Amino acid sequence: MKILSSSQIRDADKHTIENEPIESIDLMERASASFSKWFIGEFPGKCKVHVVSGKGNNGGDGLAVARILKRNGYEVKVYTTSDEGSEDFNINFHRLPEGIERKVVDDSLGSIETGVLIDALFGSGLDRPIEGRYAKIVKEINQFAGQVVSIDIPSGVYADNPVDGEHVVEATHTVSFQLPKLAFFMAENEKFVGDWHVVDIGLDQNFIDHTDSRIHMVTLEDVRSYLKKPAKFSHKGNMGRSMLICGSSGKMGACIIAARAALRSGAGLLTCYVPAVGENIIQTAVPEAMAMVSTFQDYHVEEANFKGMDAVGIGPGLGTEDQTEMALRKWIKQLEVPAVIDADGLNMISSRPDILKHVPEGTIFTPHPKEFSRLAGEAEDSFKRLEMAREYAKKHKVIIVLKGAYTAVFDTEGSVYFNSTGNPGMATGGSGDALTGIITALLGQGYSSKWAAIVGVFIHGLAGDEAAEDLGCISMTATDIIDYLPDAFRHVEMR
Numbered sequence: 001m002k003i004l005s006s007s008q009i010r011d012a013d014k015h016t017i018e019n020e021p022i023e024s025i026d027l028m029e030r031a032s033a034s035f036s037k038w039f040i041g042e043f044p045g046k047c048k049v050h051v052v053s054g055k056g057n058n059g060g061d062g063l064a065v066a067r068i069l070k071r072n073g074y075e076v077k078v079y080t081t082s083d084e085g086s087e088d089f090n091i092n093f094h095r096l097p098e099g100i101e102r103k104v105v106d107d108s109l110g111s112i113e114t115g116v117l118i119d120a121l122f123g124s125g126l127d128r129p130i131e132g133r134y135a136k137i138v139k140e141i142n143q144f145a146g147q148v149v150s151i152d153i154p155s156g157v158y159a160d161n162p163v164d165g166e167h168v169v170e171a172t173h174t175v176s177f178q179l180p181k182l183a184f185f186m187a188e189n190e191k192f193v194g195d196w197h198v199v200d201i202g203l204d205q206n207f208i209d210h211t212d213s214r215i216h217m218v219t220l221e222d223v224r225s226y227l228k229k230p231a232k233f234s235h236k237g238n239m240g241r242s243m244l245i246c247g248s249s250g251k252m253g254a255c256i257i258a259a260r261a262a263l264r265s266g267a268g269l270l271t272c273y274v275p276a277v278g279e280n281i282i283q284t285a286v287p288e289a290m291a292m293v294s295t296f297q298d299y300h301v302e303e304a305n306f307k308g309m310d311a312v313g314i315g316p317g318l319g320t321e322d323q324t325e326m327a328l329r330k331w332i333k334q335l336e337v338p339a340v341i342d343a344d345g346l347n348m349i350s351s352r353p354d355i356l357k358h359v360p361e362g363t364i365f366t367p368h369p370k371e372f373s374r375l376a377g378e379a380e381d382s383f384k385r386l387e388m389a390r391e392y393a394k395k396h397k398v399i400i401v402l403k404g405a406y407t408a409v410f411d412t413e414g415s416v417y418f419n420s421t422g423n424p425g426m427a428t429g430g431s432g433d434a435l436t437g438i439i440t441a442l443l444g445q446g447y448s449s450k451w452a453a454i455v456g457v458f459i460h461g462l463a464g465d466e467a468a469e470d471l472g473c474i475s476m477t478a479t480d481i482i483d484y485l486p487d488a489f490r491h492v493e494m495r
């Protein structure tokens with residue numbers, strides 16, 4: 001699914017009006033009906049609804065929603081900041097039926113104690129920080145004890161840019177029209193956006209498909225169409241010979257997690273290259289994997305032999321000893337197969353950036369934001385980090401998997417793919433190691449680097465979601481994510 005900017009959505013809006021054709025007021029009615037349908041599903045008890053409308057089209061949506069909800073049996077009160085506004089606002093203002101209490105407010109809504117509040121103050125037309133009387137209204141909205149539902153976008157949030165004002169609505173839910181907005185994927189907007197939902201308002205899909213956007217959200221359908229089905233005559237030798245270079249004294253757990261995740265992701269033959277301390281551990285904990293053992297006891301020093309491998313994963317539990325760093329340099333120089341580099345592997349590259357020039361094109365880096373800032377520098381906000389990661393991936397010809405609540409995969413051409421699975425239960429030690437194992441296994445099975453990363457991240461999050469459903473976010477561990485990988489793969493395979 002594409003993510004379009006505000007101006008691209010406005011173009012889609014205009015195009016739909018001219019080509020469907022549909023009157024602008026009827027498109028507003030369709031959007032408001034879609035919102036109302038969502039609202040009625042979410043709040044089936046006919047609660048009291050307070051609709052706060054600004055004078056633009058977002059406010060116009062609010063007025064139409066007020067009318068539709070009233071018709072559906074809700075007790076509705078409307079607060080407008082003006083009795084006149086955009087053309088479609090005016091039409092909907094006059095369409096408000098009897099029985100809806102209405103109030104034109106200056107800087108205060110008055111006391112609102114119960115019910116649900118709908119925020120239709122500002123939408124995608126916001127072009128400056130909220131101040132003055134509007135700021136006071138936003139303050140009151142945020143003091144309201146009940147749930148707040150924002151139409152299209154919380155008032156004060158920009159779709160494509162960081163928030164720049166102090167006064168921003170903190171919604172419980174945001175119901176966005178047609179597509180999600182880039183702002184929803186940014187960590188600092190979580191408290192404004194709340195849970196977000198998308199409702200279809202029938203904008204021209206063909207126009208959207210032909211609109212040039214390099215920002216995507218990965219859906220189940222995308223992953224389904226890229227998931228490789230094992231061939232009938234496949235055998236362990238052609239399901240990928242993968243190697244994980246991992247482990248050091250005290251960090252063998254990372255290696256076990258990555259190895260188990262790789263095996264649950266279809267790795268045909270898996271070899272774990274470990275320091276001597278890890279031999280018994282890995283052979284006992286993961287009997288399906290072969291062990292290649294370095295001569296040194298506690299950490300990696302040796303040159304690994306990648307001969308016959310289809311894919312390599314480097315990083316889980318490696319540590320950052322000087323000798324391991326020298327070994328990493330050698331491994332990278334002799335890499336001839338697709339590789340994923342994680343954790344300490346990335347930290348060593350950060351401290352010795354000259355290693356970067358030896359990293360083959362298409363290698364996957366999987367940093368969390370802290371590791372990314374070590375690689376590329378601190379970012380002021382998530383929007384800037386997105387641009388930095390995009391530039392980094394293009395410049396160094398690597399795939400960046402920037403991990404977080406919405407993990408983003410950046411390809412070498414400047415496109416970014418936001419993941420749509422996963423949950424806070426995955427914020428637990430070892431879940432990144434599981435991801436490295438999954439991606440290594442997919443690389444070994446012949447997925448391109450880009451799709452190994454996109455599919456791997458999606459499956460990893462989906463396994464986390466399945467685990468959370470049974471075990472809850474608080475108790476689940478990285479091992480649980482691995483245990484639910486079979487469910488996740490089956491879920492994607494199901495047609």
Ligand SMILES: NC(=O)C1=CN([C@@H]2O[C@H](COP(=O)(O)OP(=O)(O)OC[C@H]3O[C@@H](n4cnc5c(N)ncnc54)[C@H](OP(=O)(O)O)[C@@H]3O)[C@@H](O)[C@H]2O)[C@@H](O)CC1
Nearest residue numbers: 013028056057058122123124125126127128129130152177
């Ligand atoms: N295709 C779609 O997605 C569809 C979209 N639709 C809906 O339209 C919404 C966009 O509507 P919109 O363009 O009228 O903008 P909106 O946000 O209501 O603002 C209006 C005015 O507010 C003002 N203003 C701005 N900032 C301000 C500030 N800080 N403080 C004070 N005032 C400020 C500014 O006027 P100014 O004061 O500058 O003259 C601006 O013109 C969209 O979010 C969705 O809900 C649907 O109806 C149909 C299909």
Ligand SMILES: Nc1ncnc2c1ncn2[C@@H]1O[C@H](COP(=O)(O)OP(=O)(O)O)[C@@H](O)[C@H]1O
Nearest residue numbers: 368404405422423424426427429430431432433
């Ligand atoms: N709140 C969250 N929602 C969804 N996924 C998350 C969340 N927090 C963490 N994750 C996922 O869990 C993994 C954590 O990886 P990482 O930070 O490397 O942890 P570790 O080093 O402990 O393995 C990433 O894939 C990340 O996307």
Ligand SMILES: [K+]
Nearest residue numbers: 119122153155
């Ligand atoms: K709004």
